[in-house]
Amino acid sequence: MKRFAAISLSLMLTVLGPVAPALASDLNDQVTTFTLDNGMDVVVVEDHRAPVVVHMVWYRAGSADETPGVSGVAHFLEHLLFKATENMESGELSKTVAENGGTDNAFTAYDYTAYYQRVAADRLELMMKMESDRMVNLKLSESDIATERNVIIEERNQRTENSAGALYREQAMAAQYLNHRYGVPIIGWKHEMEGLSRQAALDYYKQFYTPNNAILVVAGDVTPDEVRTLADRYYGVIPPNPDLPERARPQEPPQTGERRIIFRDPRVAQPYVSRSYLAPERDSGDQEKAAALTMLAEILGGGQTSVLNEKLQFGNKKALYASAFYDGSALDDTTFGIYIVPVPGLGLQEAEDALDQAIAEFMEEGVDPDQLERIRTQIRASQIYARDDVSAVARLYGAGLTQGLTVEDVQAWPDILQAVTAEDIMQAARDVFDHREKSVTGWLQTQEMTQ
Amino acid sequence: MIRFVAVFAMTVFAALPLRAEVKIQEVTSAGGITAWLVEEHSIPFVALELRFRGGTSLDLPGKRGATNLMAGLLEEGAGDLDARGFAREVDSLAAGFDYGAYDDTFTVSAKFLTENRAEAIDLLRLSLVEPTFEQDAIDRVRQQVLSNIRSNKTDPDDIAGEAFDLRVYGDHPYATPGQGTEESVTALTRDDIVTAWQNALVRDRLYIGVVGDITAEELKVMLDDLLGGLPETGPDLPPVAELAFDGGTHVQEFDTPQSVVRFGQPGMSQEDPDFFAAFLLNTIIGGGGFDSVLMTEVREKRGLTYGVYSYLVDKDLAKLWIGSVSSANDRVAEAISVVRDEWAKIAAEGVTEEQLEDAKKFLTGSYPLRFDGNGPIANIIVGMQIQGMPIDYAATRNDRVNAVTLEQVNRVAAELMDPEKLTFVVAGKPEGLDGTSN
Numbered sequence: 001m002k003r004f005a006a007i008s009l010s011l012m013l014t015v016l017g018p019v020a021p022a023l024a025s026d027l028n029d030q031v032t033t034f035t036l037d038n039g040m041d042v043v044v045v046e047d048h049r050a051p052v053v054v055h056m057v058w059y060r061a062g063s064a065d066e067t068p069g070v071s072g073v074a075h076f077l078e079h080l081l082f083k084a085t086e087n088m089e090s091g092e093l094s095k096t097v098a099e100n101g102g103t104d105n106a107f108t109a110y111d112y113t114a115y116y117q118r119v120a121a122d123r124l125e126l127m128m129k130m131e132s133d134r135m136v137n138l139k140l141s142e143s144d145i146a147t148e149r150n151v152i153i154e155e156r157n158q159r160t161e162n163s164a165g166a167l168y169r170e171q172a173m174a175a176q177y178l179n180h181r182y183g184v185p186i187i188g189w190k191h192e193m194e195g196l197s198r199q200a201a202l203d204y205y206k207q208f209y210t211p212n213n214a215i216l217v218v219a220g221d222v223t224p225d226e227v228r229t230l231a232d233r234y235y236g237v238i239p240p241n242p243d244l245p246e247r248a249r250p251q252e253p254p255q256t257g258e259r260r261i262i263f264r265d266p267r268v269a270q271p272y273v274s275r276s277y278l279a280p281e282r283d284s285g286d287q288e289k290a291a292a293l294t295m296l297a298e299i300l301g302g303g304q305t306s307v308l309n310e311k312l313q314f315g316n317k318k319a320l321y322a323s324a325f326y327d328g329s330a331l332d333d334t335t336f337g338i339y340i341v342p343v344p345g346l347g348l349q350e351a352e353d354a355l356d357q358a359i360a361e362f363m364e365e366g367v368d369p370d371q372l373e374r375i376r377t378q379i380r381a382s383q384i385y386a387r388d389d390v391s392a393v394a395r396l397y398g399a400g401l402t403q404g405l406t407v408e409d410v411q412a413w414p415d416i417l418q419a420v421t422a423e424d425i426m427q428a429a430r431d432v433f434d435h436r437e438k439s440v441t442g443w444l445q446t447q448e449m450t451q
Numbered sequence: 452m453i454r455f456v457a458v459f460a461m462t463v464f465a466a467l468p469l470r471a472e473v474k475i476q477e478v479t480s481a482g483g484i485t486a487w488l489v490e491e492h493s494i495p496f497v498a499l500e501l502r503f504r505g506g507t508s509l510d511l512p513g514k515r516g517a518t519n520l521m522a523g524l525l526e527e528g529a530g531d532l533d534a535r536g537f538a539r540e541v542d543s544l545a546a547g548f549d550y551g552a553y554d555d556t557f558t559v560s561a562k563f564l565t566e567n568r569a570e571a572i573d574l575l576r577l578s579l580v581e582p583t584f585e586q587d588a589i590d591r592v593r594q595q596v597l598s599n600i601r602s603n604k605t606d607p608d609d610i611a612g613e614a615f616d617l618r619v620y621g622d623h624p625y626a627t628p629g630q631g632t633e634e635s636v637t638a639l640t641r642d643d644i645v646t647a648w649q650n651a652l653v654r655d656r657l658y659i660g661v662v663g664d665i666t667a668e669e670l671k672v673m674l675d676d677l678l679g680g681l682p683e684t685g686p687d688l689p690p691v692a693e694l695a696f697d698g699g700t701h702v703q704e705f706d707t708p709q710s711v712v713r714f715g716q717p718g719m720s721q722e723d724p725d726f727f728a729a730f731l732l733n734t735i736i737g738g739g740g741f742d743s744v745l746m747t748e749v750r751e752k753r754g755l756t757y758g759v760y761s762y763l764v765d766k767d768l769a770k771l772w773i774g775s776v777s778s779a780n781d782r783v784a785e786a787i788s789v790v791r792d793e794w795a796k797i798a799a800e801g802v803t804e805e806q807l808e809d810a811k812k813f814l815t816g817s818y819p820l821r822f823d824g825n826g827p828i829a830n831i832i833v834g835m836q837i838q839g840m841p842i843d844y845a846a847t848r849n850d851r852v853n854a855v856t857l858e859q860v861n862r863v864a865a866e867l868m869d870p871e872k873l874t875f876v877v878a879g880k881p882e883g884l885d886g887t888s889n
Contacts, residue, residue, distance in 0.1 A: 049493065052820050091751065095742045099809055101816015120820060150754030157709035158757050158777050162607050267707065269601040304538035313591070314535060320595050343594060374542040381545030381564055387494045388824040 032224040033407045038240040039212030043397045044227045045219035047390040053220035054391045055127040056116040058398040061208035064110040064181035070200045072188015075108040077201045083144045085137040093130045110182055111331045112402035121221040125230050132234040135209055145198045156187050164265035168444045175259045175440045179250050210241035215401045219394035255438040264447045271445040273352045274339035278438040281330040284409050290328035291416045292428035298375045300324035311358040318354040331403045336432045348443045367422035379417050475842050478667045480674040486659035487832045495565035497663035498825040500833040503557040504656040507629030508689050516631020517647035522552040527588035529577040534588050546571040555767045557651045565664045572677050580680040584644050607711040611878035614703040615713035623692035653685035660833030662825040692769040696872040703878045710783040710879025715773035716872045718763050728855045728863040734810040735802050737761025748789050755786040784883035798868035801861030815849040
């Protein structure tokens, strides 16, 4: 039953959906792209069913682009962008959006920061006027800094400090990455968040918030011509930053030592074991390995008839849940993971042994061709369902283009997934599972447990 | 994110949106089953929403959690198919079925492709009409539910919510979680599950919304195929809940860095002539997606929280006005104090013309924007039916919002807002709050 599975999945890292998001050729026909003279990329996704538009600006800058010592500043700045600019009062942008019946928000990830509004299509110009203003005209007061820093600390309390599972994941990621900033939480380490200054926020802002580092994505009831005219007027006039540095972040050295962590917290009611392996991500023009890993995660962990469920939930009944996770959407090396939530009374060592045994059996038995065919069918269908939600399509482009992919790469992805063979999947499995030295195995357990 | 997207707001009253172009048809099958339909042929799939009034409130005494466990079992074996056989069939068709048990409703959400619609409907019918409830599946899913129940006991958000419900709803089913307790779920038998299924999935409490690539004539046939085999009627619903708000601040001790707070007082039915005034008032005070008084005072001015919200909760058997806020243990007392002060201030002084106008602009402007896909529209039109809205409700809705006057809002503020009854439940280790202070 998938309803309850969602509970344990929410304990985990990034989780793949029922099927990987993918775009069909029909959908590709709805997409237009161009670049403004100052280097700002533009993607338009047309859907004329309702007079609504989603307006997003994505920056090729996330938490992994931060300078060491100021973790959380990318996300802190995201909050501060709702404060005053030279032309707007603090809070005016959101207030204006609400007065126009719209909603707005923003999000920060390792590789990007994005801002969006969802409004009636005839308010698009107003959104561009305000969003382009805060790209370059932010004014920060010291009182803004002090108050908003408390807000992000409460946000960390809510998301992380109050959740044993979230604290565990933070530790596991820190153990996974020896050198890359993916090992540092997006929201920041608490002690560094407490010291975040106005200057640190402004330094990040001046370095990364520039049209030649941004992507405009507009989805909904608009035409590419309308978007181009407005984008030229509001974003096109902003000078590019000629000193924008090339995006080269510290990379992982060879990982040669298998790591294990034990995380104890009295708030853990349901212990589990997870293991992640360093794994390749989708690269421009080279997405085949990531496609095979995506299919591998589906084979091992996608739904009731997945290999891990078959063996561990239905077979030897050692798991309440067992699954696999992989997200190829990343600029740098990502992770492939597996986990088992054991049935009551089964210790974590036995659970880990059962998980290892299930993987070993899979490596012997290979891919069930019927299961592979079902997954392919679902990926094809997902291209039909995806047309019902152009905001999600807009996010695929925003994320892709900030993570080193091109529009062509995003559009080629479904066909690349379809072309993955059983042999590709087994090769991908060997490439992951034969390298325990690149892995982190973690036990999440209550304080009382002694094993 | 600058703002948390509060998912539990989904369960409370949201202004029903509609864009002018959406044409809702009422369709009645030969077998007498009625559905609302929006035809949308541009994408070859259908979104189907079923709502059976009753939900977990139909759990019999001592059988708490039966409806919820039953919901988890419908896809775990039906007709000749076992759990995996059923999953394989669903996956092969690339259909999606979800079953849910909530306080007032049992829900089924389905989406399926035009190319294999008949097979998908047959499979969905099997799960609703011919579930097998094999003991093996019951035991397996029961363990998953029990794990979930245990996890909630160490989640401050769940601790606060459960403690609040227990305090407010007295001996009504709403007082305890619909998934049951470890004791009640452990004791459930197969017979209990079967009874829960027979009681919950009945045709005279069923509401249906359909959006997508299907015609009215096709839908009529589909409705009888899918639902004709369900029983006509079931047992009575429980009585209206008697609410208890003592106005105190109650602490549920739990060792965690940030205290989670639920607060509430009596609310208002959407059938009340003052409902839109109350709805505008709540939007001003604590509505999400809006620059509310509580967000301004607690977060923007003082940095005491990441989010503070309030909601009008229109359950079938209880009307509440509730809210939530979370603050570090050493700051939560101040957060609660600010909420109490603002509540009392607005009850006494009301709101301003400017605040009311801003809220009206937000509510009326956002109204047409919520139709963003077949699934969401199906949800909206089934919600309209279960709330007793007329099929042309949309045409008058914004007028009703705009007709509310400042005098009316401030009269409702004075009459409805009751600082003496505003009751707080805190999960955490708050500093400067007595266990049951007021």
